[in-house]
Amino acid sequence: MSRAPAVLIVEDDEILAASLVTRLTLEGMRPTLATTCEAAIDALARIRFDAVVSDIRLPDGSGEDVFWSEHERLGPTPTIFTTAFGDVEQAVRLVRLGASDYLLKPYDLGALVTRLRDLTEDAPAGREMPAGSAAMARVLTALDRIAGNRENVLLTGPTGIGKQTLARRLHAASGAPDRPFVTVEGAALTGAEGERLLFGAIEGGVEHQGLLDDVGEGTLLLAEVGDVATDFQPRLSRVIGERLWRPLGAREEKVFAGRVVATTSRPIAELLADGTLRRDVYQRLAVFEVAVPALAERREDILPLALGLLADAGRLRADLAGLAFAADAEAALTAWDWPGNIRELRNRIVRAVTLADHPEIDAAALFPDVAVLEESADHKLEAARRDAERQTIEATLAENNGRIVDTAKALGISRVTLWSKMKRLGINKT
Known part of the structure; x- marks a missing residue:
């Protein structure tokens, strides 16, 4: 099961906002709506979004405020601005500063969906994580050693570092790569809807399977375990510890035969201290705990990663042959501190390739x-x-x-x- 892209919609027009949420949901995306600048910035602080669609004019500020809020924290997240004709100059300036695109209102929803797919498309499966650095080599060695063990794994490290890619690598090396690999976002595990999603339900005499049924003997990737609702965590603890669960409305319990790989971008000590994560859940997940270093801590891996991402992005521009980085781009790539890690690296490369008018990508194109x-x-x-x-x-x-x-x-x-x-x-x- 591929991960549905999370998209933040920042729009105060009720009719347009409802249309956007409905259309993106039907397209298999996970939209979150914010109607004010303040709400958008709050959502960005809590949720990892793959893209942002933002109006320029908001009741309490500007879409530019939203853009810089995320930009300063994690580097550029793919952002599409929607604007009336009078704000085009500001939108063009924001694209020059790193936004992905802008659309003039009224715009075609189909065109927006296509653009979002281009911006959030996953890299091809099987992309290897470079390990030229000693820090990353230690991580991959640890994962290789525990791959055949069916115990739970907790991957920690800053957002955008590639923890989900490493989880897939672990699954592929497990000895049964053809078994299901299922992803669930921690934020989705809340209330009755979260229980139906994970455990399934029997309603009206009909059984509706949950994600645990889908996993079977495969791997369940629990992304951002710190986002799981605290009142949901006792049931989660039982699954990952005792390997038992009961669908909603069922009398008999089922046995979970798969493996859980969980991730968190927040420090474990912080999650435990403020009660966001129950200690029993942590202890049962962290049978093997692997810390993934930030990209700035393994600079030897930056250029190999960038070259692979450039090749992936090249699929979007069949008209540009021989894509390559200029010498100043390579120097800039290795010198940058990458607050958004691999996520930021990919976003910058995709944007540069999308807007390029020649195959040589220079530093200005990567860091406008x-x-x-x-x-x-x-x-x-x-x-x-x-x-x-x-x-x-x-x-x-x-x-x-x-x-x-x-x-x-x-x-x-x-x-x-x-x-x-x-x-x-x-x-x-x-």
């Missing part, structure tokens, strides 16, 4: 936000220098009653240099 912001900072610094220089010359002129010779002498420059600076800075002799 950095280039523009640095350019803006340079302009501000230059303006500050000019202001300071103007104020100094004007003050010195005033102290010397406008006498050029005395002013130049006081400043330690020649009269010609002073005249030149006064002309450039628009200072008139008084």
Whole structure:
């Protein structure tokens, strides 16, 4: 079972918002609606989204505020802005700063769905995780050693680091790769709906199978275990510890014969301290606990990863042959700290390839936000220098009653240099 992409919709128009939620749900995506800037930023802090669709104008702010909230925390998440004609200039500027695209209202929902599929499409199955670094080599060695063991595994590490890819690798090496691999998001396990989803139910004499039935003797990937509702966790604990569960409405229990691989991006100590994760659930999941290092801690892996992702992204641009990174792009890739890890790396490469007009991807294409912001900072610094220089010359002129010779002498420059600076800075002799 492939993972349905999670999409944040930021839209305050009730009719349009309802249409978006319905259409994306029918398309197999997992939409979350936020009608205000504040609600969107709160959702981004709690949930890992694969893409964002945001209006520019919101009741309490701007879609730009939403964009930068996620950008500063985890790097660029694929973002599509929707805008009225009057806000096109702002939308174009945001695309230059790293947004994926913009659509003019009213827009075709089919076109939006197609664009979202391009942006959230998974990399081809079987993509190997590079292990040129000692840190990653230790992780892969540990996974290889426990692959044949059916005990539960907990993968920890920052968001976007590839924990789900590693879970699939573990499953493939388990000795029974043809058995099911089923993913469930921790946030989906809440209330009766969560119980029906995981355990199944007998309703009206008809049995509806849950995900545990689908797993069989395969692997259940529990993504972000810290998002599981606390009142749901006792039932989860019984499944992963005693391997028993009972569907809703059933009298007899079933035996779980599969393996649970759980992930968390939040530190375990933090989850346990604030009661988000029950200690018994943690202890039963962490029979084997493997910490996956951040991308910045294994820089030797960045370029091999980037090259693989570039090849994947190239499938979106059949018109561009011979895609490659320019020398400055390779240097920038290895120098960047990657707050969003592999997720950010993929997003930057997909965006650069999608917008490219030639096959050589340079640093500016990968880091348009950095280039523009640095350019803006340079302009501000230059303006500050000019202001300071103007104020100094004007003050010195005033102290010397406008006498050029005395002013130049006081400043330690020649009269010609002073005249030149006064002309450039628009200072008139008084």
